[in-house]
Amino acid sequence: MLQAVHHIAIICSDYPESKRFYTEILGLRIIREVYREERNSYKLDLALGDTYVIELFSFPNPPERPSYPEAAGLRHLAFSVDDVEKEVDRLRSMGVKTEPVRIDPFTERAFTFFQDPDGLPIELYEEEVFA
Incomplete structure (x- = not known):
């Protein structure tokens, strides 16, 4: 049985800018930040209050995902x-x-x-x- 949403994963195209946005503008707290050398990727775990909310990932050259007009998916x-x-x-x-x-x-x-x-x-x- 489902109990709660555990986390939401977001892949960003500009890691420093997205990190600044989610921490300095939205005010999410950094739980941990890990650089995964084998993937050339950062993983930033963020919290809102006492709840684990977002995993922010960076990957080299991620493909764009259409949002407008209303695309299928999240x-x-x-x-x-x-x-x-x-x-x-x-x-x-x-x-x-x-x-x-x-x-x-x-x-x-x-x-x-x-x-x-x-x-x-x-x-x-x-x-x-x-x-």
Whole structure:
């Protein structure tokens, strides 16, 4: 039986830029960073709070993955926040372009999208309490 999402793996094209984005802009904490010489690849384990969230990989010349128009496969990565508008202001102050904040017609919660350095869609979704 599934218990939880263990991690999400992301392959980036510019490791230093993606490392900066996920740690300095999004604020994820580095758990460990390993250089795998045989693969000419970094693996960076990142956490959000006390939860292990993202494995960031670098590989030489990874192929691009289409995102737009809506391609088959994983659609986006979503993070919950207490206040979408406040987080949008913080991201914009750091040079991150975000879409306009919208309201989910089913949950009436605010959300928006922006992109990581490789164009991966990332969503911010105002925290919803599930019963």
